[in-house]
Amino acid sequence: MVTDPTAQLRRGVAEQCVLGLLRERARYGWELAETLGEHGLVASIGTLYPLLARLRSRGLVEAFERESETGPTRKYYRLTDAGRRELAAFRGQWAEFSRTVDDLLGREPE
Amino acid sequence: MVTDPTAQLRRGVAEQCVLGLLRERARYGWELAETLGEHGLVASIGTLYPLLARLRSRGLVEAFERESETGPTRKYYRLTDAGRRELAAFRGQWAEFSRTVDDLLGREPE
DNA sequence: AGACACTATCTTGTGACGCAAGATAGCGGA
DNA sequence: TCCGCTATCTTGCGTCACAAGATAGTGTCT
Numbered sequence: 001m002v003t004d005p006t007a008q009l010r011r012g013v014a015e016q017c018v019l020g021l022l023r024e025r026a027r028y029g030w031e032l033a034e035t036l037g038e039h040g041l042v043a044s045i046g047t048l049y050p051l052l053a054r055l056r057s058r059g060l061v062e063a064f065e066r067e068s069e070t071g072p073t074r075k076y077y078r079l080t081d082a083g084r085r086e087l088a089a090f091r092g093q094w095a096e097f098s099r100t101v102d103d104l105l106g107r108e109p110e
Numbered sequence: 111m112v113t114d115p116t117a118q119l120r121r122g123v124a125e126q127c128v129l130g131l132l133r134e135r136a137r138y139g140w141e142l143a144e145t146l147g148e149h150g151l152v153a154s155i156g157t158l159y160p161l162l163a164r165l166r167s168r169g170l171v172e173a174f175e176r177e178s179e180t181g182p183t184r185k186y187y188r189l190t191d192a193g194r195r196e197l198a199a200f201r202g203q204w205a206e207f208s209r210t211v212d213d214l215l216g217r218e219p220e
Numbered sequence: 221a222g223a224c225a226c227t228a229t230c231t232t233g234t235g236a237c238g239c240a241a242g243a244t245a246g247c248g249g250a
Numbered sequence: 251t252c253c254g255c256t257a258t259c260t261t262g263c264g265t266c267a268c269a270a271g272a273t274a275g276t277g278t279c280t
Contacts, residue, residue, distance in 0.1 A: 012118025017214040071227040072275040104127040182257040
């Protein structure tokens, strides 16, 4: 098994990106996994459910069920006020962190 | 023990920032730890030595010893050609990754 | 009916790696 | 001698993404 080294980058970030995706509307797990997968932020849907459980136990999201017209019942997640605050705080941390990394990596792209 | 959640962000990144710091000149472990510590990229010097050993075993850096005028012998590290290529490749991956995260977090800072 | 594909959730075991703490040792000064 | 600073390396732990698989509801085709 070759274990993609970029997987390490996603640690702690995938979680916050879920909060980001929920800031405008509630979404269900499968939907989040597809979106994050397209952006390369989770490699496997198995990653997502424990992550959502963690967010929930920290009170950053809350869940409710709604039936689908075409398949099994879906579990939707929405941001709580605490989740919104967490997201805002993380945006600041991320901005500083990514700027620092940009500096340390150096700018020359060639 | 409270385990700083931002520690997760550093995973996989600290390593590459070492390569970045070595791109202009060789540095020794203690020096790297101080610099990275100031930038908040390693919380403890204990993190650094296993990291350097990994970079070395992957052939991305090479080491040589040089005596200090004021203390114990230092072990310096310099980039190899492979390390330089790795750094260049990672810069591209990082640019894409951080842009994606910026998007998913959303832009409104308030 | 039965078989299959698709959607959907959740669980389990593994591995990578940053963290805190500490061991070891050379150096200089009080 | 003792202490503090520099310097390297090791150990045990916790977190979390990954792959793989279990479970089950729905729809379609035959």
